[in-house]
Amino acid sequence: MMHLNRQFEHIRIKLEVIVSATNNFADENCIGRGGFGNVYKGNLFHSSGESIVALKRLDPRFGQGNPEFWKEIIILSLYKHNNIVSLLGFCDEGNEKILVYEYASKRSLDLYLNDDNLNWIDRLKICIGAAHGLAYLHNPGGTQQRALHRDIKSSNILLNENWNAKISDLGLSKLGPANQQYTFLVSNTVGTFGYCDPLYLETGLLTKESDVYSFGVVLFEVFCGRLCTSNKNQPLTTLVRRYYKEKKINEIIFRNIKDEIKPKSLEVFITVAYQCLKRKLEKRPLMIDVVRVLESALEYQVSCSFSAFSCVSLYLNIFVRKFKYPLFKCISTLACHKYFSAVQSHTNFLSRNQFLEEMEPLWLESPNTSSMMKNNGRPDSSTLKQYGIDIKGEANSYFFKIYSGELTVDAMIQRLAHYKESSDKRKQSIFECVIANLLDQYQFFGKYPKKELKFAADLYGLLIKNKLLTSTTLGVALRDVLDALRKPSNSKIYDFGIKALEKFLDRLVEWPPYCQHILKIRHLRDTHLELVAVIQKELDKIPSDQLE
Numbered sequence: 197m198m199h200l201n202r203q204f205e206h207i208r209i210k211l212e213v214i215v216s217a218t219n220n221f222a223d224e225n226c227i228g229r230g231g232f233g234n235v236y237k238g239n240l241f242h243s244s245g246e247s248i249v250a251l252k253r254l255d256p257r258f259g260q261g262n263p264e265f266w267k268e269i270i271i272l273s274l275y276k277h278n279n280i281v282s283l284l285g286f287c288d289e290g291n292e293k294i295l296v297y298e299y300a301s302k303r304s305l306d307l308y309l310n311d312d313n314l315n316w317i318d319r320l321k322i323c324i325g326a327a328h329g330l331a332y333l334h335n336p337g338g339t340q341q342r343a344l345h346r347d348i349k350s351s352n353i354l355l356n357e358n359w360n361a362k363i364s365d366l367g368l369s370k371l372g373p374a375n376q377q378y379t380f381l382v383s384n385t386v387g388t389f390g391y392c393d394p395l396y397l398e399t400g401l402l403t404k405e406s407d408v409y410s411f412g413v414v415l416f417e418v419f420c421g422r423l424c425t426s427n428k429n430q431p432l433t434t435l436v437r438r439y440y441k442e443k444k445i446n447e448i449i450f451r452n453i454k455d456e457i458k459p460k461s462l463e464v465f466i467t468v469a470y471q472c473l474k475r476k477l478e479k480r481p482l483m484i485d486v487v488r489v490l491e492s493a494l495e496y497q498v499s500c501s502f503s504a505f506s507c508v509s510l511y512l513n514i515f516v517r518k519f520k521y522p523l524f525k526c527i528s529t530l531a532c533h534k535y536f537s538a539v540q541s542h543t544n545f546l547s548r549n550q551f552l553e554e555m556e557p558l559w560l561e562s563p564n565t566s567s568m569m570k571n572n573g574r575p576d577s578s579t580l581k582q583y584g585i586d587i588k589g590e591a592n593s594y595f596f597k598i599y600s601g602e603l604t605v606d607a608m609i610q611r612l613a614h615y616k617e618s619s620d621k622r623k624q625s626i627f628e629c630v631i632a633n634l635l636d637q638y639q640f641f642g643k644y645p646k647k648e649l650k651f652a653a654d655l656y657g658l659l660i661k662n663k664l665l666t667s668t669t670l671g672v673a674l675r676d677v678l679d680a681l682r683k684p685s686n687s688k689i690y691d692f693g694i695k696a697l698e699k700f701l702d703r704l705v706e707w708p709p710y711c712q713h714i715l716k717i718r719h720l721r722d723t724h725l726e727l728v729a730v731i732q733k734e735l736d737k738i739p740s741d742q743l744e
């Protein structure tokens with residue numbers, strides 16, 4: 197264990213920090229209990245601020261110990277993906293073994309299966325997210341070995357604020373055997389009732405198809421709105437098989453989604469979910485195929501009722517004619533691409549290229565903006581014009597993903613940091629295009645919906661915080677934030693300014709005159725006295741001869 201301790205020293209967290217984060221493991225902080233022990237919510241203070249985290253405290257009475265603890269750390273440091281929960285650190289001090297994870301604010305999927313507010317589209321998105329995570333584990337690329345998940349079940353699918361699904365509990369089980377086909381770490385105690393591959397129970401051989409089986413059970417839980425274990429006399433899989441064979445599957449759809457599911461979406465979903473439950477391993481689909489089919493179920497749900505024409509006109513009407521802000525034009529165009537590809541498989545209405553050609557002017561035109569020089573250094577539509585349609589498409593797809601909850605702002609920032617430093621010219625162009633697009637949008641923020649504006653504020657703030665802007669674009673971004681803060685305190689744009697500013701408070705010390713300008717904004721004192729105090733504190737650190 198000594199060498200493991202050394203290898204993971206960089207993510208070790210002191211017990212005293214954890215005790216203070218969880219209020220000494222207070223009952224109010226306890227949010228769940230699983231096979232490892234209690235799970236706590238905590239507020240962890242670290243060098244770059246504070247984060248809300250989830251902490252699992254090993255309780256040896258639950259049957260797990262050192263090997264499982266280290267296995268979880270090793271696996272989670274190897275497998276990193278947007279749909280796999282991140283391990284932030286661990287504590288191994290005295291008798292305490294604690295794992296610290298990113299906090300999934302909506303907790304786990306099992307809590308929402310029969311939630312009336314979770315509609316079919318949200319349910320599909322959750323399934324798609326989890327399927328992506330599992331597909332990655334089965335085929336992580338590079339030199340990494342495939343990993344099996346010992347225990348796919350809805351309580352191991354966590355949900356963040358945007359309902360993005362994250363698979364958890366990869367290693368918290370006993371070490372298991374490896375077979376000839378795959379080298380992996382699995383449990384020899386698998387078999388959570390209801391989810392377990394029957395073939396595993398017969399043969400003792402655990403394969404990635406066993407994961408696929410368990411995932412199929414989760415898909416039916418989502419579809420039927422109940423846990424597979426909720427009725428011991430009637431296991432969900434038995435029920436599903438019977439109704440499927442009798443062609444009566446409609447009768448077991450969760451009541452609140454019954455009316456909204458489009459027949460084609462239902463058909464593809466049920467087909468793939470049922471294939472996952474096939475007895476023969478070779479008849480079960482690969483996770484990558486499950487992802488593809490679930491995505492098409494989503495596309496059918498959102499697009500099937502539109503013809504290509506009505507789809508285009510609907511989006512253009514909503515986003516272009518009504519709101520008139522260019523990024524949304526791009527996004528709407530992108531959305532049209534997506535919807536169009538689903539529609540196209542049914543009609544030969546317009547070829548994809550014809551469609552793109554027709555949309556091209558929308559990507560490029562931005563009637564309200566002028567040239568970069570006239571625009572005080574702000575990149576604008578003419579800057580954007582220099583990028584090819586594929587660069588713009590990819591740049592805009594990130595906004596689309598953020599707004600649709602597929603990508604977190606933090607993940608986007610990480611990607612941008614990577615693109616900025618990349619020697620690949622294409623990646624650099626995408627980076628520049630994203631920044632140009634975002635800054636170009638400031639003039640339209642007043643028209644942004646609340647959620648999208650919050651994302652934009654986070655992006656602004658984190659780009660500044662993480663030093664991802666050049667001197668010109670940094671100047672523009674700082675000016676925008678200041679300008680927003682000067683707006684009336686009940687305006688949306690003021691909120692934008694506050695949210696962005698909160699992200700880069702620790703850099704303010706670099707710009708004393710900027711702080712002074714902010715402190716001159718009177719209404720800031722009325723609404724955010726604590727921010728004013730922080731900024732004043734930063735200013736106080738600067739020797740007076742360096743101030744204006």
Ligand SMILES: Nc1ncnc2c1ncn2[C@@H]1O[C@H](COP(=O)(O)OP(=O)(O)OP(=O)(O)O)[C@@H](O)[C@H]1O
Nearest residue numbers: 228229230231232235250297298299300303304351
């Ligand atoms: N990172 C997290 N963020 C938010 N909530 C979490 C997190 N991890 C776990 N939880 C909550 O704590 C509960 C217990 O989690 P845990 O993973 O320990 O057990 P489990 O998955 O329910 O059972 P088992 O350990 O037997 O697989 C979860 O169901 C979930 O609601």
